[in-house]
Amino acid sequence: MGEIETKAVLKQLVSFQSEINVLLDQEMERFLEPLTPAIREILNYYFSLGGKKMRPALFLATAKAFGSDENLAPHALVLELIHTMSLYHDDVIDNAIERRGAPTVHEKWNQATAIVGG
Numbered sequence: 001m002g003e004i005e006t007k008a009v010l011k012q013l014v015s016f017q018s019e020i021n022v023l024l025d026q027e028m029e030r031f032l033e034p035l036t037p038a039i040r041e042i043l044n045y046y047f048s049l050g051g052k053k054m055r056p057a058l059f060l061a062t063a064k065a066f067g068s069d070e071n072l073a074p075h076a077l078v079l080e081l082i083h084t085m086s087l088y089h090d091d092v093i094d095n096a097i098e099r100r101g102a103p104t105v106h107e108k109w110n111q112a113t114a115i116v117g118g
Contacts, residue, residue, distance in 0.1 A: 020057045020076070027077040042109065042117045046084050049100040055079045088118030 001009070028047055032040040056076035063072050090096075091104040092114050098104060106114035 016061070017053070017057055020060060021053055023060075023073050024053055024056055024077055024080060027073045031077060031081075042105065042113060043085075045105060045108070045117075046087055046099060047080070049102055051084075051100065053080055055083055085118045088114045092118075 028044065032044055035043070056079050059076050059079055060072060063070070087099060088105050091099055092106050092111055096104050097107055102108075104114070105117055109117075
């Protein structure tokens with residue numbers, strides 16, 4: 001593949017990833033809506049810090065490659081939430097101070113919140 005083709009493919013991937021991020025943000029809003037403000041803040045904390053969100057992107061790209069036109073956004077969100085919430089526990093185990101430049105959940109709130117939030 002030449003340089004021009006490579007740039008075109010990368011542009012498509014960036015565009016696809018941007019679409020996935022918007023889709024996941026919308027799904028997250030729906031997921032959090034019925035919860036109390038305090039629970040919403042804790043569960044959305046790492047999710048809102050950004051990240052690549054590659055797992056849902058790969059999941060949706062694979063589904064699309066196999067011809068699925070079903071709305072799989074809720075399932076893609078579950079994949080990202082499993083990963084994101086596992087980070088709460090990982091940071092407790094590692095006694096991490098920061099994640100993505102922000103205080104970890106157990107630093108911002110406390111260890112019990114991080115464990116239950118995860």
